[in-house]
Amino acid sequence: MPRPKKERNFEHKFSELIYRPAGIPLEGLHQVDLHRDELEALRLCDCVGLTQEEAGQQMGVSRGTIQRILTVARSKTATALSKGYALAFVGDEL
Numbered sequence: 001m002p003r004p005k006k007e008r009n010f011e012h013k014f015s016e017l018i019y020r021p022a023g024i025p026l027e028g029l030h031q032v033d034l035h036r037d038e039l040e041a042l043r044l045c046d047c048v049g050l051t052q053e054e055a056g057q058q059m060g061v062s063r064g065t066i067q068r069i070l071t072v073a074r075s076k077t078a079t080a081l082s083k084g085y086a087l088a089f090v091g092d093e094l
Contacts, residue, residue, distance in 0.1 A: 020086040032080040036091030038073035041066055 020026055037059070044055035045066070056066040080087040 018086050018088045019080075021084045024084070026086060029086040030083070031086045031088050032076050033088050033090045034073060034076055036089070038069055038076070039089055039091075041069040042073050042077070045070060 018026065018031070020029055040059060041055060044050045044058060045052060050058065052066045052070070053063045056063045059066065061069075077087065079085065
């Protein structure tokens with residue numbers, strides 16, 4: 001049985017958004033889901049410029065957890081951008 005997911009702290013509330021390539025209807029696109037914690041980790045490390053250690057402290061998780069979250073988030077983002085997929089922000093209480 002896996003360990004329960006640790007509660008994470010989020011500074012910002014995000015609206016439910018879907019980014020897609022211009023001029024292509026959403027119905028015909030593959031969709032990549034970017035979860036709330038992935039978006040927050042990207043924001044803290046890549047936009048705000050915090051280190052993984054600082055981002056982990058702010059979110060209430062370890063640096064290793066932030067590193068794993070960032071790896072997945074960057075992969076999903078790169079896939080969506082390079083293949084022309086829709087990027088949807090999903091999660092609890094965005």
